[in-house]
Amino acid sequence: MAQALNQALREAMDEDDAVLVLGEDVGVDGGVFRVTEGLLDRFGAERAIDTPLAESAIVGVSIGMAAHGLRPVCEIQFSGFSYLAMQQLEGHAARLRWRSRGRFSASLVMRMPYGGGVRALEHHSESKEVYFAHTPGLKVVAPSGPRNARALLRAAIRDPDPVVFLEPKRIYRAFREEVPDDDEPMALGESQTRREGNDLTLISWGAMLQPTLKAAEQLAEEGTEAEVIDLLSLSPLDDTRLADSARRTGRVVIVHEAHRSYGPGAEVIARLVEKAFWYLEAPIARVTGYDTQVPFFARETDYLPDVARIVTSAHQVLEA
Amino acid sequence: MPREEIDLSCKVEYLSILDEDGHLDEALAPDVSDEQLEQMHRVMLLARRFDERMLNLQRQGRIGTFAPVSGQEAAQVGVMAALQAQDWFVPSFREFAASIWRGTPLKALLLYNAGYNEGAAIAEDAHDLPIAIPVATQIPHAVGLAYAARYRDTDAVALVFFGDGATSEGDFHEAMNFASVFETPTLFVCQNNQWAISIPREDQTHSKTLAQKALAYGMPGIQVDGNDLLAVLAAAREAVERARSGRGPTLIECVTYRLSVHTTADDPSRYRSDEEVEEWERREPLRRLQRYLKERGILDDDGIEALESEISEEIDQAWQETEQAMQELDEPLDIFAHNYAELPRTLREQREEMASRLGEGGGGLSNGQTDHGAGAQPGPARGDGRG
Ligand SMILES: Cc1ncc(C[n+]2csc(CCOP(=O)(O)OP(=O)(O)O)c2C)c(N)n1
Numbered sequence: 211m212a213q214a215l216n217q218a219l220r221e222a223m224d225e226d227d228a229v230l231v232l233g234e235d236v237g238v239d240g241g242v243f244r245v246t247e248g249l250l251d252r253f254g255a256e257r258a259i260d261t262p263l264a265e266s267a268i269v270g271v272s273i274g275m276a277a278h279g280l281r282p283v284c285e286i287q288f289s290g291f292s293y294l295a296m297q298q299l300e301g302h303a304a305r306l307r308w309r310s311r312g313r314f315s316a317s318l319v320m321r322m323p324y325g326g327g328v329r330a331l332e333h334h335s336e337s338k339e340v341y342f343a344h345t346p347g348l349k350v351v352a353p354s355g356p357r358n359a360r361a362l363l364r365a366a367i368r369d370p371d372p373v374v375f376l377e378p379k380r381i382y383r384a385f386r387e388e389v390p391d392d393d394e395p396m397a398l399g400e401s402q403t404r405r406e407g408n409d410l411t412l413i414s415w416g417a418m419l420q421p422t423l424k425a426a427e428q429l430a431e432e433g434t435e436a437e438v439i440d441l442l443s444l445s446p447l448d449d450t451r452l453a454d455s456a457r458r459t460g461r462v463v464i465v466h467e468a469h470r471s472y473g474p475g476a477e478v479i480a481r482l483v484e485k486a487f488w489y490l491e492a493p494i495a496r497v498t499g500y501d502t503q504v505p506f507f508a509r510e511t512d513y514l515p516d517v518a519r520i521v522t523s524a525h526q527v528l529e530a
Numbered sequence: 531m532p533r534e535e536i537d538l539s540c541k542v543e544y545l546s547i548l549d550e551d552g553h554l555d556e557a558l559a560p561d562v563s564d565e566q567l568e569q570m571h572r573v574m575l576l577a578r579r580f581d582e583r584m585l586n587l588q589r590q591g592r593i594g595t596f597a598p599v600s601g602q603e604a605a606q607v608g609v610m611a612a613l614q615a616q617d618w619f620v621p622s623f624r625e626f627a628a629s630i631w632r633g634t635p636l637k638a639l640l641l642y643n644a645g646y647n648e649g650a651a652i653a654e655d656a657h658d659l660p661i662a663i664p665v666a667t668q669i670p671h672a673v674g675l676a677y678a679a680r681y682r683d684t685d686a687v688a689l690v691f692f693g694d695g696a697t698s699e700g701d702f703h704e705a706m707n708f709a710s711v712f713e714t715p716t717l718f719v720c721q722n723n724q725w726a727i728s729i730p731r732e733d734q735t736h737s738k739t740l741a742q743k744a745l746a747y748g749m750p751g752i753q754v755d756g757n758d759l760l761a762v763l764a765a766a767r768e769a770v771e772r773a774r775s776g777r778g779p780t781l782i783e784c785v786t787y788r789l790s791v792h793t794t795a796d797d798p799s800r801y802r803s804d805e806e807v808e809e810w811e812r813r814e815p816l817r818r819l820q821r822y823l824k825e826r827g828i829l830d831d832d833g834i835e836a837l838e839s840e841i842s843e844e845i846d847q848a849w850q851e852t853e854q855a856m857q858e859l860d861e862p863l864d865i866f867a868h869n870y871a872e873l874p875r876t877l878r879e880q881r882e883e884m885a886s887r888l889g890e891g892g893g894g895l896s897n898g899q900t901d902h903g904a905g906a907q908p909g910p911a912r913g914d915g916r917g
Pocket residue numbers: 234263265287288291294624663664665666692693694695696697723725726727788792
């Protein structure tokens with residue numbers, strides 16, 4: 211996936227000289243996950259900018275660039291350090307269009323690795339999608355593999371509004387996937403059905419999609435056909451697809467590694483209650499991280515949802 | 531006269547006492563006993579060997595990512611030696627030498643880096659804050675601690691470590707300004723190790739020195755040879771004395787070098803040359819100190835050899851104990867520990883759900899687990915694994 215993201219950046223920069231990347235260690239080092247590798251050589255230091263160590267300035271400067279018509283793609287080295295830029299993001303990026311009555315817009319992408327599963331140090335494993343998805347004016351997306359990573363990033367860069375682009379670091383190098391040259395950029399705000407089924411709907415995104423798909427396979431062996439929806443976009447949320455599926459299956463399990471309370475699952479459930487309540491045959495279940503700090507890595511797997519937890523939860527929903 | 535120079539009476543000194551060729555400036559040398567020198571040398575050597583062992587363990591997959599200290603031992607130990615136990619120590623993430631000086635057991639450091647929260651436990655009487663990974667965010671804490679220490683009529687000072695990269699963050703500037711405005715007894719110690727991952731010092735800031743950043747806030751700043759234990763010690767003593775006597779904060783820039791990787795996830799060959807590293811190897815602090823100790827007749831080769839094997843055993847022993855402890859730390863429910871003084875009901879329910887999923891009654895922590903202040907908790911004493 212790191213390679214696919216790199217390709218998307220290269221293509222976008224080739225196509226449009228308004229696109230540039232900036233962030234800590236994105237130039238010479240090619241990014242700590244190598245997502246910006248080779249961009250400095252290809253486009254020069256003016257378009258692949260190694261910045262001083264300051265997240266608020268990285269986002270703030272990106273906003274200025276965007277106001278001037280550029281399309282900056284800024285990298286925050288880990289999502290756990292994005293909070294230093296929260297004022298810029300919430301107070302300016304998300305509002306520039308609104309505050310200028312449409313004169314300006316912060317057409318920037320804020321890329322950042324997020325989520326657990328790589329045995330990292332503290333602050334390197336959290337999934338706090340909702341901090342961003344709760345903010346009007348921002349779009350929030352998370353790819354789940356190389357192919358949609360490239361298509362989503364291309365779309366995010368073209369988008370006229372600020373996009374928070376969450377990269378599940380656990381799958382940067384987890385698996386390979388064919389990325390056809392002629393893939394079009396994806397529309398932001400649309401989910402995808404990754405597996406069809408009529409017995410149960412499993413909803414997930416990012417790195418959790420893999421265990422969710424495995425759980426679906428396991429359920430299939432037991433004779434339960436689960437539909438699996440890959441959210442891809444947390445904001446806007448494609449609740450039409452979610453509600454359509456829920457109406458068909460009547461049973462839903464949401465899987466996310468974010469904390470449980472006020473997590474993204476809560477919003478998904480609310481939408482389903484609003485749009486598909488009379489079709490539900492069982493309470494909607496959530497398989498999530500706990501409402502604790504993400505533990506240091508020795509106990510990370512105790513925190514993160516896994517196939518067994520998803521299957522157990524599916525059984526409960528099926529039996530209800 | 532519409533345009534004239536404002537007299538800022540600014541100056542930034544550079545201090546070097548024991549230079550890279552082993553020359554000592556007698557006039558500037560701090561008063562330090564043989565025992566103190568031996569003690570400082572021991573911790574520096576231990577930190578270096580510990581670093582090497584951790585690197586091995588990491589490469590074997592036994593512990594996780596960490597940030598090696600090699601090359602920065604003098605910058606840490608020289609400062610710590612100027613403090614007293616009651617003074618506050620606010621670390622960043624590379625302060626292994628400083629932590630060892632402070633008495634943190636090797637086993638705790640190992641456990642932390644093996645991914646166990648137990649390794650983060652802090653002894654009840656220690657005036658140490660936890661490791662801080664978000665760059666520069668710990669700096670304001672040292673202003674708050676210093677303010678509180680004065681408010682409570684202790685004569686403790688607060689010391690905070692951070693890197694050259696950290697001086698680009700807002701928290702650094704905001705904390706410096708607060709400290710100066712409130713005249714808090716704070717020591718700001720910048721370990722300028724020339725690199726912030728792949729960003730060289732000169733691309734981090736166009737200031738000639740980092741020390742001069744103090745001047746903008748109206749506080750003294752000094753640059754020292756950070757590989758010179760005696761210079762670091764002398765500058766730190768002066769700053770501690772200034773802080774303790776109510777004359778406010780100081781910024782010390784220790785000019786040093788990160789001899790190793792940024793962290794074990796980093797590949798420095800992408801951004802710096804071997805020649806540069808070799809150049810700094812010549813100035814590294816440990817050998818320089820050893821040469822001086824030999825000249826002063828405090829240590830000889832046999833003494834160093836004996837110390838080396840003693841240290842090697844100490845590290846072996848610590849790793850053995852850590853491995854042992856890790857086998858006993860199989861309690862997944864520990865993830866619910868220390869999140870709140872009292873576990874809210876929602877969390878108790880989540881904990882119960884996890885316990886029943888694991889098919890057990892709940893392990894060592896009771897549902898009504900409380901955490902009123904450090905130590906009132908059935909958690910581990912520092913480095914002792916689970917209580
Ligand atoms: C707020 C924040 N941004 C980014 C990072 C990732 N990161 C970890 S260390 C580091 C460089 C720090 O450089 P410096 O302050 O010079 O300290 P050094 O690592 O050299 O000791 C970066 C960018 C972080 N930990 N925190």
